[in-house]
Amino acid sequence: MRIKLGYPTKEEEKLIIRNNISNPLDKIEPVISKDELDYLFDNVSNVSIEEDVMDYLVNIVNETRNKESITLGISPRGSIALFKASQVYAAINGRDYILPEDIKEMAPYVLNHRIIARGIKSVEDSINLINEIIEGVEVPLEKMEL
Secondary structure (H helix, E strand, C coil), rough: CCCCCCCCCCHHHHHHHHHHHCCHHHHCCCCCCHHHHHHHHHHHHHHHHHHHHHHHHHHHHHHHHHCEEEEECCCCCHHHHHHHHHHHHHCCCCCCEEEEEHHHHHHHHHHHHEEEECCCCCHHHHHHHHHHHHHHHHCCCCCCCC
């Protein structure tokens, strides 16, 4: 993944410096318990994907290969990375299945550094291009039984 954090403000940077005068590891607090982490590791591979949602993921990837402004689209390794990131995102959100929204959320961060496109000068440009592709791909609708 490639995520742009940007630079801190002056006040944030001063706080960063102050927090690093002593050993910052002495003040680290856990953000997740060992049991929660073990649960995620043990169960993330059980997160499933319906065929129509898999088609959605592959359609997004295929659009990167067919868009005129992109000279090098997403490889199968990128497809796998998007799938795995979506699995983890679903698991973190308490589900054992992937939603199209999981793919939409992960795609800009997982795919933005995996394309070569004309006119791309920044992370934001790449993310915007991926988001443009996502918006153009039809989202599968939930199957409703009548």
